[in-house]
Every structure is written in C-alpha cells, then in structure tokens.
Amino acid sequence: MVPALASALARELVRRVEEDRRATVQAHRTPTPAARHRVERCRRDNAEALKAIVRRHAWPTAELIGTPASTAALMILLHAPDLDFQLACRDLIARAAADGRCPAPHHAYIADHCAVELGEPQFYGTRVDPATMCPYPVRRPATLDERRRDVGLAPLDVQMRSLRPGG
Numbered sequence: 800m801v802p803a804l805a806s807a808l809a810r811e812l813v814r815r816v817e818e819d820r821r822a823t824v825q826a827h828r829t830p831t832p833a834a835r836h837r838v839e840r841c842r843r844d845n846a847e848a849l850k851a852i853v854r855r856h857a858w859p860t861a862e863l864i865g866t867p868a869s870t871a872a873l874m875i876l877l878h879a880p881d882l883d884f885q886l887a888c889r890d891l892i893a894r895a896a897a898d899g900r901c902p903a904p905h906h907a908y909i910a911d912h913c914a915v916e917l918g919e920p921q922f923y924g925t926r927v928d929p930a931t932m933c934p935y936p937v938r939r940p941a942t943l944d945e946r947r948r949d950v951g952l953a954p955l956d957v958q959m960r961s962l963r964p965g966g
Contacts, residue, residue: 923943924958
C-alpha cells in the first residue's frame with residue numbers, strides 16, 4: 800500500500816473511533832432514543848467503511864497503518880452489528896497476529912467477542928458481562944492465565960481489579 804494511502808486510512812479509522820466515543824459518551828449523559836440512534840448509526844456507518852477497507856486492502860494491520868489505527872479498526876469491528884463480518888475478520892486478524900503483523904491481543908479480543916456472540920465459552924476472558932461484572936464463561940479456566948500470557952494479556956484477576964471502582 801502506498802504510504803500516503805496508509806496514512807489516510809489510519810487517520811480515517813482513528814477519526815471514526817473518536818466519533819463513536821463522542822456519540823457514546825453523549826448517549827450515556829443524555830440517554831434518549833435519538834442519542835441511542837446516533838450511536839447505532841455511527842457504528843453501522845463505521846462498519847460499512849471498515850468493510851470497504853477490508854474488501855480493498857484486507858485487514859488493516861499494525862504493520863500497514865500503525866498500531867493506534869489498527870486498534871481503531873478493531874474497536875470498529877467489535878462494535879459492528881454484523882457477526883458474519885466479525886467472524887471473517889477474526890480469521891484475518893488471527894493470521895496477521897500469527898505473522899506478527901498485528902498485536903496478538905487484537906486476536907484475543909475478537910476471538911472472545913465472536914465466541915460470546917455465538918453462545919460459546921470465550922478463550923481469553925476478555926469479555927465481561929456488564930450486568931454482573933464477571934467474565935462470560937471461559938473455556939478451560941485452569942489454563943486461562945497461561946493463554947492470556949501467551950498473547951500478552953495480564954492475568955484475569957488483574958483485569959478484573961482494573962474494572963472495579965478504585966481498581
């Protein structure tokens with residue numbers, strides 16, 4: 800990819816995530832149907848833009864556009880309303896992480912997201928039920944922290960402490 804194009808894609812992805820963040824913060828401050836609709840529309844538009852990028856250039860890896868922008872792409876993907884798209888990108892991210900072109904935690908987050916959405920146990924314990932503030936079910940809990948360490952994530956108890964007030 801031409802460096803100028805990679806830079807433009809990086810800026811666009813980061814801008815879109817910031818737009819999502821602003822809409823989400825506003826929706827939490829003023830929880831109206833209109834505010835929720837703005838968040839949904841933003842996430843739907845962001846997902847469509849990411850789909851176009853993936854169709855043209857494959858997954859926007861950290862190697863290609865930098866880690867901040869690749870992380871922004873992951874955030875857009877995690878909020879996308881299309882599980883089939885998320886599953887397809889999960890596989891692209893898995894290959895990119897295995898090749899060192901994408902941070903390994905990116906694969907952990909999308910793999911867990913897809914597992915939870917499919918009603919399956921997650922692999923890395925990155926998804927937490929907001930109602931209970933406990934992780935969704937995890938596959939082979941006895942080796943969870945080992946898997947987390949292998950992809951560069953802190954032990955689950957460290958993650959959970961960080962989610963608690965004052966943590």
